[in-house]
Amino acid sequence: MRAFRFLSLIMFHTVFAFSSSLSPLVASGDEGMYLFNDLPTQQLKADHDFEPSEDWADHLRLSSVRFNSGGSGSFISSDGLVLTNHHVASDTLHKLSTPERNLIDDGFLATSTDQELKAPDLELNQLVSIEDVTKQVNDAVDSDASAEDAAEQRRAVIARIEKASKDETGLRSDVVTLFGGGKYHLYRYKKYTDVRLVWAPETAAAFFGGDADNFEYPRYNLDATIMRVYEDGKPAKLDHFLKWSRDELTEGELVFVSGNPGRTQRIFTVAALKFLRDDRMPYVLDYLRRKEILMQQFGLEGGEQERRARDELFGIQNSRKAYTGMLAGLQNPKTIATKRGREDRLLQAISEDESMQALASAWEDIERIQAENREMLGKTVSLRSTLFEIAMQIVLLTAEDAKPDEERLKGYTDSARESLLQRLLSPAPVYADLEQVKLADELSRQIESRGAEDALIVEILRGRGPRERAAELVTGTQLADVAARQALIDGGLAAVLASDDAMIELARTVESEYRRLRKRNEEIEERERQAYAKITQATTAIEGTGGYPDATFTLRLAFGTVKGYQEGGQYVEPFTNFAGAYQHGMDHAGQKDFDLPKSWMENKAAVDLDTQLNFVCTADIIGGNSGSPVVNRDGELVGLIFDGNIQSLTSDYVYSDEQGRAVSVSGVGILEALRSIYGAGDLADSIGK
């Protein structure tokens, strides 16, 4: 599953800024995640004899949505229907579930708009415009400033630009760092925050084959969910939405993917990749396996506990499997050898051109920075528990509010406030038992990382063991109650300072260390940005221009062809169908993750078994692209991205279409399931209209 939410789980508050990356300027085959304001028109014309018109591109952009929680989607009807993956929606399904109404197990179908369920905290973004603000940003940074000062100046000017844009247009306004600091673009979004659930299949159908089949192919997953955006309490009227193709796809067909890839690291230097291989990825995997076991253990306590832990567990398992594949790729000596070959050629060319020799030091800078990244690895005081995160954000918000806007931390400026408050005041349930287990483990991790004698640890633990202290914290906080959060936010800094809420006190205990670490990381990132800007300059001079920036969880266009591949001496067909799904279930009888749901078994006779269900194509996608629409030349929806195969997992740092493939649910498959399995013919009829 390719939701960015899952992959980003462990990236929150860590050294690794996913903006610190650079364009692979020379794209090969169907490689590329292109900016909508810089589409690869020449390449499309040359390779695929296709010339997208401006209208074609604008319509596709305005029909695409970003799930701010970490995924993609598309508008699919004039009355607000949105298509995304089940695994992108699962966070919402989980939050809307109770012991009595288990949407994760049982799925959901609203047969009228008044049955549609409001998501507690979703924010959907439609990209309305892009503006280049590179000059404005760079002019505000003194050329001789220290890295620390430069980082502050850059943050300040970005806050000013975002605030001015927000004040002027009323739109969400984000300055995006592209080409690792080479360019800055202002993205303006229309926001939708009233989002309701219309239809979701059972997890058994959406995630058929479970963890075992995840990132594998052939697949048979109905990883789809339909929501609807509302405005003023009514279904939104949309000018831009995708038509839905009623035709089956054919092999070799050209398709496009419009979505929000989360992060790539394509042009990382060899030194940066070695840091990933030898330090960061092993660290992240240890972390993920630890949390996976923790969530499993919690779920063993009973059915309700299993339900509470499940969504997080799935996300962790997904990340673990993805990272395992990525690390395996990096540990293959050939990967680094290939990267080193290109780097050596670049450095050779630089050494032969006197005008560029000053740029060569950027590679050394990046190498030096890796040592600092190594030193900072795992240094955090952000305890991954919902209640602590709420407390920390309230403490930071009320403190930042006392400062001028442009001096505030990223995420706490005026322009970011609405989105922050929506998350902070989410009525989604918080489970005390699960919080306690997670917090105890985080405290234990802090002890391991800082040592039990560290002064801050002693202050945090107050003489208790991790489990005892976690119990004390969870019973001593009111923050599970949204009203208590609201009261603290309304009361501002004074209310926070006066609070004896245990979790608020803990957040205040770690606040200064949190700020120290964050500042240190921002300073490192600034130096990375400066070095990568030089590397971009050198690479462009040597290899030429025309490419795409590394992924930044903003809207991109990828393209590719529907195409099978060779694996272990066998040809893997690009398509699967419903007949294959039933067969796959029978082939794995007795394995729980391969039991198709009752709806599928009972309605088997009604299903046209030849209908395409999943397919693969060569489009260049990554986590965050989950839920992206796949469209044909006519801009009609033909599929829904939900995964990459295991061979594509290395695409974080190198694209290859030899075996790497994006995996989609086919559009016709979704319609067939709605009609023949879910009794949702009316919904199917309203799609694309």
Place this chain on the structure above:
Amino acid sequence: MRAFRFLSLIMFHTVFAFSSSLSPLVASGDEGMYLFNDLPTQQLKADHDFEPSEDWADHLRLSSVRFNSGGSGSFISSDGLVLTNHHVASDTLHKLSTPERNLIDDGFLATSTDQELKAPDLELNQLVSIEDVTKQVNDAVDSDASAEDAAEQRRAVIARIEKASKDETGLRSDVVTLFGGGKYHLYRYKKYTDVRLVWAPETAAAFFGGDADNFEYPRYNLDATIMRVYEDGKPAKLDHFLKWSRDELTEGELVFVSGNPGRTQRIFTVAALKFLRDDRMPYVLDYLRRKEILMQQFGLEGGEQERRARDELFGIQNSRKAYTGMLAGLQNPKTIATKRGREDRLLQAISEDESMQALASAWEDIERIQAENREMLGKTVSLRSTLFEIAMQIVLLTAEDAKPDEERLKGYTDSARESLLQRLLSPAPVYADLEQVKLADELSRQIESRGAEDALIVEILRGRGPRERAAELVTGTQLADVAARQALIDGGLAAVLASDDAMIELARTVESEYRRLRKRNEEIEERERQAYAKITQATTAIEGTGGYPDATFTLRLAFGTVKGYQEGGQYVEPFTNFAGAYQHGMDHAGQKDFDLPKSWMENKAAVDLDTQLNFVCTADIIGGNSGSPVVNRDGELVGLIFDGNIQSLTSDYVYSDEQGRAVSVSGVGILEALRSIYGAGDLADSIGK
């Protein structure tokens, strides 16, 4: 579950020698794992008004057996029946299982001796005699030798003593290091290597409640299995075996446990405990979680894969849960504070007594050694895969055979040869697919630990990624075939050097690094031994004598009372019964690990539901004690140790009977199950006779 096999899984070839520990000389309450040649007679008389006769003790010792694979057991009939835990036997059950005959799932009952199944590689030890050889060992070590030389001299004299004893008596002869190097005893064992399976229940009954219930109480587990030892192809005739009490236990009753606790660290200095807390245990837990996920993933591939991975997975989960509890105990600030209090008092007393001041440096030595332990942590070239371990042992065996006996590595001397060969030539199945997955992960771990550019790594990988290389190694070895192993052993060093078997080549590639690391560890251990010997001397002088050495996986006697405890404000009764088992299953309906097997459900009406099933007592046990008989004052078997509760997990470094309890299957419960559930009335009748 308290089998030492599982806990020792990650201790193989690591720095941590479990002999490097020291007696807690002052025992409290029912604390203590006493040597059979130094029983706590005064304490038993004073606290429990009980005076064990020499005959009583000898009979109990000779009725006890050690499972060399990592557990305990007892003789329970004159014709060779042996009682142990299902989880001690599960290694054998697993090795005897095939896709068609799943002993793990289905259990087993032989209704006549010709149906009994021969274990492929079990060795059972009966402790025949103990002799103090401290003077002989110490006299052979020069007082001014370097640590490296001292370690070699000590190893040499021990090899000489063992060989002389073996040659003279024909018995297995092991010199055991006690009191962290304060004493050396020669243990002579009668070996039984023809061991056959008589009865085992289903895992669903033995491990009822699964990982969730493991280390918890109340429990309802029939964690028992019966085997039989053979001599000359016939059931062995035994002079010593335990009578079996037909009476229910009563609260407050005095009981004894005779078994082989694997390792304790009771008198580790504070510095040594901090190393455990901050370094070693977090490292081990990362390792275990990694292997747990790996085995789970393998099992997801299908039913047969799940069967192949299950035994190892269970062992890993058991260790992970145990270590998690142990680390939680150490992370509680009170634990170290208590230990530090005692250490401060000792050091104060030493500083006040001029004759002892030279001993104080031992604490500093131990502290210095921890830095070396930290540096060595994770440094190993032992890849944990069956085929690699076989290859490595063959390479070492053939090389060591070329040396005089007393210069050989421990485990490769003449006295150890028989046991080594029995393991090496075990016909137990080796699964290529599982081997490949394990080896790929081990190669990946080596890259993480040494860095991908390390010269040895480059030599090991031969330009491949871990998965590719693992596949190459597993397909390129013949070692799954016992005959191929035998041929190499018979051919000796020349055959090994000439071999192009991929796994033998790999073992030879890492051999010198293996020897270097092993030597370094032995040198560190020697210095630990010398320091702990001084600490023993000082502690004895200050606190007095009369105690027990830390556990060394040799036979010990523990005692305790049958007694409930308070938990969360509630009294936990010491006994459970069959009615409770059925109720517990119903309380967890829908959770797979709580489904009682068919045999239990179908025979429920026949079962006397009031019969005791499990009970707790205060006896001082640890991993390795699994399968130990629990006997009453009359020396009759009343129970079978199988676990400790979660509060007892800290007993590795501190005993407490406030809540910590040993958990047993009751003797009457086993009889009731044999008769009423398993249709094994004949077997039940033959027990104790």
